[in-house]
């Protein structure tokens with residue numbers, strides 16, 4: 001079922017993101033994790049695409065397996081990396097034949113070490129061009145990535161919002177945010193979104209806090225601000241892995257409960273292929289609130 005229709009009908013959504021493992025062992029663990037998370041009844045699970053020329057092929061293989069073996073809708077991420085327009089059209093046609101109804105369309109990042117994004121010859125420079133192509137097939141509910149603190153390459157939040165709107169106007173019907181650790185960035189973003197007349201559901205992307213080194217690295221890569229108090233708390237807990245785990249879970253539960261209290265009913269968890277942590281976070285949320293009538297974040301903020 002299309003994510004846009006599910007959100008419209010149910011007014012809430014819980015979803016999980018997984019990455020494509022590099023080894024057979026990793027793939028076995030991934031499928032074990034997805035099977036365990038099935039009981040949380042996710043609206044969909046998404047599968048990222050890595051920044052290599054075979055990225056789309058690997059994602060497609062995992063998505064096909066999920067579709068065949070697990071009763072949860074898979075949503076592939078599709079980036080512009082390593083493909084010409086014709087190559088991307090072929091991938092879209094393959095997803096259509098496979099019965100995929102939802103896609104997260106991205107520009108993607110260049111392979112490690114290359115800072116400036118260079119499109120493949122005959123390929124696309126921006127996500128919006130691929131959104132337009134995907135929308136022309138009239139098959140998919142299309143999601144795009146949005147950035148509460150602005151995309152890392154952007155010069156200003158205003159410029160970022162202009163490009164965000166162009167991308168949505170090209171045919172997206174929902175968006176998932178980059179990770180953020182201070183909800184005020186999300187709430188301010190939703191105000192800017194409303195200000196420019198964007199009315200699609202915006203799903204907050206939640207990165208569970210694990211150890212501080214990993215979170216610092218990830219947040220630096222995408223430009224998400226880490227609150228000083230969180231860093232301090234995690235550093236204090238550093239001597240004991242159990243304390244680190246507890247402090248991380250406590251932080252993310254608090255973050256999600258604040259979003260719930262503010263009317264947010266959509267959550268997309270970046271699982272890093274680890275189901276235990278996300279499951280524990282979800283089990284600690286105020287789930288009654290998640291089940292209660294939704295207030296669209298777009299309307300609320």
Ligand code: FAD
Pocket residue numbers: 047048049050051077078079105106107108109125126127128145146151152153154159160163164167176177178179205
């Ligand atoms: P775009 O929307 O094309 O934007 C890229 C930059 O170009 C922005 O700075 C934007 O402001 C600017 N821009 C856009 N249009 C114009 C224009 N007309 N003129 C000038 N500037 C313009 N990456 C992966 O490689 N694989 C994944 O699976 C993946 N999954 C992700 C999932 C989520 C939820 C998120 C938030 C990000 C994900 N990413 C993934 C990262 C993403 O690919 C990067 O953030 C990438 O740098 C930008 O992608 P985009 O689709 O937002 O690009």
